[in-house]
Amino acid sequence: MADAYIIDAVRTPRGIGKVGKGKLAHMHPQHLAATVLKALKDRNHIKTDEVDDIIWSTSTQKGTQGQDLGRMAALDAGYDVKASGVTLDRFCGGGITSVNFAAAQIMSGMEECVIAGGTEMMSLTSTMAQAEAAAGWAPIGVAGSSGNARLQALHPQSNQGVCGDAIASMEGISREQLDRAGFISQQRAAKAIEEGRFDKSIVPVLDDDGEVILAKDEYPRPGTTLEGLAALKPAFEGVADVAIDESGQTFRQAINAKYPDVEIKAVHHAGNSSGVVDGAAALLLASKDYAEKMGWKPRARIVAMANVGDDPTLMLNAPVPAAKKALEKAGLSKDDIDLWEINEAFAVVSEKFIRDLELDRDKVNVNGGSIALGHPIGATGSILIGTLMDELERTGKKRGLATMCAAGGMAPAIIIERIES
Numbered sequence: 001m002a003d004a005y006i007i008d009a010v011r012t013p014r015g016i017g018k019v020g021k022g023k024l025a026h027m028h029p030q031h032l033a034a035t036v037l038k039a040l041k042d043r044n045h046i047k048t049d050e051v052d053d054i055i056w057s058t059s060t061q062k063g064t065q066g067q068d069l070g071r072m073a074a075l076d077a078g079y080d081v082k083a084s085g086v087t088l089d090r091f092c093g094g095g096i097t098s099v100n101f102a103a104a105q106i107m108s109g110m111e112e113c114v115i116a117g118g119t120e121m122m123s124l125t126s127t128m129a130q131a132e133a134a135a136g137w138a139p140i141g142v143a144g145s146s147g148n149a150r151l152q153a154l155h156p157q158s159n160q161g162v163c164g165d166a167i168a169s170m171e172g173i174s175r176e177q178l179d180r181a182g183f184i185s186q187q188r189a190a191k192a193i194e195e196g197r198f199d200k201s202i203v204p205v206l207d208d209d210g211e212v213i214l215a216k217d218e219y220p221r222p223g224t225t226l227e228g229l230a231a232l233k234p235a236f237e238g239v240a241d242v243a244i245d246e247s248g249q250t251f252r253q254a255i256n257a258k259y260p261d262v263e264i265k266a267v268h269h270a271g272n273s274s275g276v277v278d279g280a281a282a283l284l285l286a287s288k289d290y291a292e293k294m295g296w297k298p299r300a301r302i303v304a305m306a307n308v309g310d311d312p313t314l315m316l317n318a319p320v321p322a323a324k325k326a327l328e329k330a331g332l333s334k335d336d337i338d339l340w341e342i343n344e345a346f347a348v349v350s351e352k353f354i355r356d357l358e359l360d361r362d363k364v365n366v367n368g369g370s371i372a373l374g375h376p377i378g379a380t381g382s383i384l385i386g387t388l389m390d391e392l393e394r395t396g397k398k399r400g401l402a403t404m405c406a407a408g409g410m411a412p413a414i415i416i417e418r419i420e421s
Helices: 029-044 068-077 094-107 122-134 147-155 162-173 176-192 226-230 251-258 290-293 319-330 348-359 377-395
Strands: 005-011 054-056 085-088 113-121 211-213 277-288 300-309 339-342 399-403 410-418
Touching: 005 029, 005 290, 005 377, 029 068, 029 410, 054 068, 054 377, 068 085, 068 094, 068 113, 085 094, 094 147, 094 277, 094 300, 094 377, 094 410, 113 122, 113 377, 122 162, 122 277, 147 176, 147 399, 162 251, 162 348, 176 226, 176 348, 277 377, 300 319, 319 339, 319 399, 319 410, 339 377, 377 399, 377 410
Parallel strands: 054 085, 054 113, 339 399
Antiparallel strands: 005 277, 005 300, 113 277, 300 410, 399 410
16 A cells, blocks of 8 residues: 655644634635635645545535635636546545545555545634524534434434533532643643744735735634633533524433433633634645655655544543544554644543543644634644644654544544655
8 A cells, every 4th residue: 555645734824713803704715715725836846737636625505605615716716727626525625535535545556636625614614503593493413413302312412522521520620620731732732832833834825916815823812811811701501502403402401311310511612612713724744756756855645544533422422533544544542643623622532532542632633722812624634634643743752643522423534654855
């Protein structure tokens, strides 16, 4: 089996995902995707007529995020019409999955040069969700087809935040522990930004006149304190008792239907949950022969990839088994991994991951995570891989693993290895 190499990785800054507040919120999603695709093209002098495919991730494929964003953004970025594109959805996990699919195409020998990435305009998708809820189509926060009565009977599904609260309650992870995780995320992100650790990958978003709209991450709150976090009201206390559908079943009841003994305590809030942001990211992957042909120096090698499904009722617990599966495929142990990127969808996800695998916290999310930086759903996984590669190079370390929970109780994972200079 051939090796697949990562040649480069870029991302936009993450803008606050709120219309009227975020600097990217008025942009078309295609513009963000085209921004990173153009940056990859220009930085690496890509022959776009030789790009075999562009595999893109977008979770909410409606409105301006519909109609195969990967293909349309490539055309917008000036790629040759021969560069095909496809857009996928694995909820939050799509940004890792797009890279895994690209790597698999190269490893199989079917393709030589593939670009992977993702985009999510949460300022757009949150507005869509609110409009749908107002119209009575679906309650805010329902993942997948959980409104389907037959599926709900087989696999009750709830709001993700309520799931996070349920897991914390079941696992005995306290509000104080979650707040400290949120505080650490902010502190690490602030240090990373101050030291320019993201500068290698971030490309500014420009308007059509070439003026800079956003050049740095907009969401972080470096002044966050533990006292300030402790004062925040739980975000999902009221949500837990919102009815899912016409049957009147609530999010809380959906979980208690399968786990009747769990008393769900509201412990997550805006300060220990991922931020709502807009953003895009892209990675350039190639085979060894094609990289040599182009004169590219690979930065990392794909070591192993994995996908795992877990309980959709609790929804957020698949990252641990996904990481274990990837390690087993690679013939590695956790001690062989120098750096971990675990998406901070909610603080309980990373906290449980660290505890279950008995990891050194100083190896996990060392530059902060989505609590501080935000989580543009379809793009986050691609961002994590780029961040991991940058940090392996900065520190001279060898291997890293990235994984993340996804709605429906899933998680993709990937292990990469730095190519030494």
